[in-house]
Amino acid sequence: MSCDAAVGTSPVIGQAARARLQRRTLVVVMASQVLGGAGLAAGVTVGALLAQQMLGGDGVAGAPAALYTLGSAAAALLVGRASQRFGRRIGLGAGFAVGGLGALGVVAAAVADNIVVLFAALLVYGAGTATNLQARYAATDLARPTERGRAISVAMVSTTLGAVAGPNLVQPLGRLATTLGIPALAGPFLLAGIAYLAAGAVLWLLLRPDPLLIARRAENNIIEQADSTVERAPAAGSAVPPPRAGAWVGAAVMVLTQVSMVAIMTMTPVHMRAHHHGLGQVGLVIGVHIGAMYLPSLATGALVDRIGRIPMAAAAGTTLLAAGITAAAAPGDSLVGLIVALALLGLGWNFGLIAGTALVVDATEPRNRPRVQGSIDVAIALAGAGGGAVSGVVVSATDYATLALCGGFLSLALLPVLWWTRRDHAPLSRNP
Template sequence: MSPEIRAAEPALLPASEQARIHRRTLTVVVLSQVLGGAGLAAGISVGALLAQDMLGTASLSGLPTGLFTLGSALAAFLVGRSTQRLGRRLGLASGFLAGGLGAFGVVIAAVSGSVVLLFISLFVYGSGTATNLQARYAGTDLAQPHRRGFGTSMAMVATTVGAVAGPNLIEPLGALAEIVGVPTLAGPFLLAAAAYSAAALVLFAFLRPDPFLLARRIVSAAESGTDSTPDGEAPRVGIGAYVGATVMVLTQVVMVAIMTMTPIHMRAHHHDMAAVGLVIGLHVGSMWLPSLFTGALVDRVGRTPMVIASGVILLLAAGLAATAPGDSLGLLILALMLLGVGWNIGLIAGTALVVDATVPQNRPRTQGTIDVLIALAGAGGGAMSGVVVSASSYQALSLGGGVLALALIPVLLWARTRHAVRA
């Protein structure tokens, strides 16, 4: 038995003590997410542009997003499995540390001009993205069922600070990079390397007691040490987990595809890097900041209405991105902010559905598997976005994303009518 859990005995904690530990957990996760947000913003902001410069073509500029989201798929799997055995603290800290090493590798690749090292490093850098998302589950481990949306949202909202600051530091970080002999577009990855490494240190040092290990111990004690399934079988995952996974996968594809090509679209219409940083910074802020409200809404209004709201908002975002003039900074900002809000609602509602449908005995493993699917969906969306834009246009890509977003509604209605999925 872990010393952390032994120290938490008696087996069933008083509600006040469990609430206190939950608040402490959220505080530590919030701090790590501030740092993690700064780390993930680098790849979103300049990854495609760095690849375009090093490869000399825009047709493969979606590859960086594809690579680091593909790397995040492997990381999600490993973090989920390690969390199931070792707890959130070691799983999340290891993921952030790997992300920091990957970011440093991108800087070395840019300095040396090595495309192969760039691709490998972007793949490893994706570990930070996966870990940043996995951290949201730490906010639900000790939360009461009617507060799971809130727990998810608080773990996510802190990402806003770093994620918004990161893109808006593109120019000063680029200037700093040039001073130390690093290509301008690699500057944000210097910040990512430091931020991810610091997030790993915070989690490793302060996420005690481990929220998942403690939650598992509490559930085991409540069941008096007996297995709730016949013949020692592992507990089954409810249908809500599949519905939540579908919601998160669809929202990820739509968001990543449009977001990845927006900097390329803007540069083709002669927007400068400050404008690109502003648009992406506000977009990333819109991905995370609404968590202040959406978590509570998911708990109060229900999972189903919020998923429908996500689909509608994503459709509006895609339609606006497709019809906005390329030189209209204001309309591009609005479109990308709506895109972020729609993604945020879908992710929090989908996460709540997954947590509702799982128990500690299968939760991290299931969460890791689902985040693998989300990452793979993002990888596909990011890699194909450049191909679609090169073969057709940014407008066609955006319209396709809007149509895909509408698929959320029939999937959810089918689940509601055929299965007992929590509203």
Template sequence: MTGDRRPTAPRPPRSPADRAAVQRRTLTVVVVAQMLGGAGLAAGVTVGALLAQDMLGGDALAGLPVALTTAGSASAAYAVGRLSQRRGRRVGLAAGFGVGALGALGIVVAAVLDSPVLLFAALFVYGSGTATNLQARYAGTDLATPERRGTAVSTALVATTVGAVAGPLSVDELGSAAAAAGLPALAGPFALAALAFGAAAVVVTLLLRPDPLLLARAEGDDGLRAGPRVGPRVGGGFADLGPRARAGVVTGAAVMVVTQVAMVAIMTMTPVHLRPHHGLGDIGLVIALHITAMFLPSLVTGRLVDRLGRDVMALAGAAVLLAAGLVAALAPAESLGLLVLALVLLGLGWNIGLISGTTMLVDATDLTTRARVQGGVDVLIAVSGSGAGVLSGFVVAGSSFFTLSLVGGASSLLLLPFLLHHRRVRLA
């Protein structure tokens, strides 16, 4: 996905009104793609660990599906970022969603054949859809003004709520439909994921025109003030940034990485923690509410990031994650209400961290380096999430869900030195 062919940048809009119209169209397309992508990613969150548990007969490797999915998303984030830098968002996102659809279909086949090897390989490929669904948030910022970037990110993310919540809530129905078709019940959500990711690829391919990244690049300097035009060359990466920009990239990346680690670690093992005491419908409800909290608050979060500042909101996200870890640790497994509260707080903390960190990253980069740096940072996010997914199973097997929740929540405190450093550099 990293060919050298580079398209000619589209003709820039003639006026700010034209530019705003293109931005509205871009956000509309991104919103539709995110709705579909959300339905695709929900399968792995809801039943991935349960499918592995059934195939492998134990809890120690139940975190492996999330680990493989996030490892696959790391590879895809790098490839989609580089492809987007060279060919534009449309080509990069369409390719990523298409590969994710193939991975989801492979998981269905693995479930039918009861093949753990095929399951693990397909989960890795399926991760491309997860990575692409997250990378789509950047497409909404390419034509946004600096004071509206947080809102643009949140608009893209909130659309994910529809599909991401509908998936877990319909897990029983999808399981019944799969069983009626002669498939294992847990394969049902992944069949939906294959259709959803495939549809997202089609939507992006047909409708994301003009390409927002190529259009913004054609206007020069983010299209926000007069200046020399920047052609569609592939820019450098992190090493090409100045000190202040580097601090912004490092801090934004740290916020998103730590947020991902805390969320993935606790979320991965929650279905396994609940299963001895609750049915699949209850587990689906908990995950659905968790995913709702991951995306629906974006209606407000983006505006707060724009108004209160990136650092302030990142600190607030860390505090919410800490609270989530404490509640999850102290909640009895029989208490569905308290675990819902913990997972809602976990989703909210992730939402705040992702939007504030993403906006920091966009602020710190220009159009000659942006997509490539964004892809690199998303690799770090995915690799960190993969590690958290693997270790979560071993921590619970070797200790307890209590320990996992405490460690996951306390990890948010690692953000304090990064945020203090970022503030010092900005004020220097």
């Protein structure tokens, strides 16, 4: 029996059918994340270099990261609201499609050498980044509480294949773009456009039945059964409950790790080019960084489920501090030093995102989850936009080492938040 037939119009599904649907959902999400990873790698790898080439000067090099993360903020809100109303399939599918159109717009802007079109297209391209991030929530809708960390990790590790391959295709994509009459630095965005559109198509066609709608249906049935003993079940339009405290703790973890990571990552390609590293070496460093962001996810998810959300969030702060110190201490011409620093940067972000996401999922319900998740991802995107915008200004006024140290020490702001949480809200540090 197919999953569609198993759930049909039944208000609830059995544990076996739910487990089968969860496995199918993970396969579809994994496929979309492989494609989405290839799409997001373009902006990370060559966005700053493209702006630097078109406008000149390091002061504007952080603008692309600021723009596509700002665009991802608006998209996170819209994708969250669409998912809340229509389900994950429509919300995520539409988000990837819009991001793909934005990536193709970046290519058109580079061909026309039009900076206004470039900035507008980067805003739209940010929808793909937001959607790629929100897809991790679809993996948790039907997961058991003790398996949520691992479900998140499966979705994230799938991003690795595309995200690591993308930066290492910079040179061949640049040559392909040149043969097509497109500036070499726009080549990765050509790949991003195709990848994002394909990811949207995968979700639109294959994410059936919708995991969020099934989870919500099961939750409503439980509420109706409980309420039937004392009063009528609440109407479908009844008030949506607010999230519990853990959602805001998770949000704080993800926001701080995002600022620290984006600020350092954004200016690394510019720093490397200033020290005469080639595009291939830039692609290698960013590829290692993105690999560290996603590849350890399976181990991280298991640790988040086993030892708790709060200890892993604390590990995120200390790892990001180590990344900032390493980046600041590494000589500009040291490829190995930069690889180590950016690997630590990606690993710290990985710890923070999975631990923070698990905290948010634990503190929400299917009735309020997409809206809360969308709002939190808006804050994450705005934090990234701020980090990206400020990074270029800081490097222009001081140097890359100062930026790296600032980013590293900023992550230590996590520790007092987590100490307060562990002291006053001890259950949040353990598995639900």
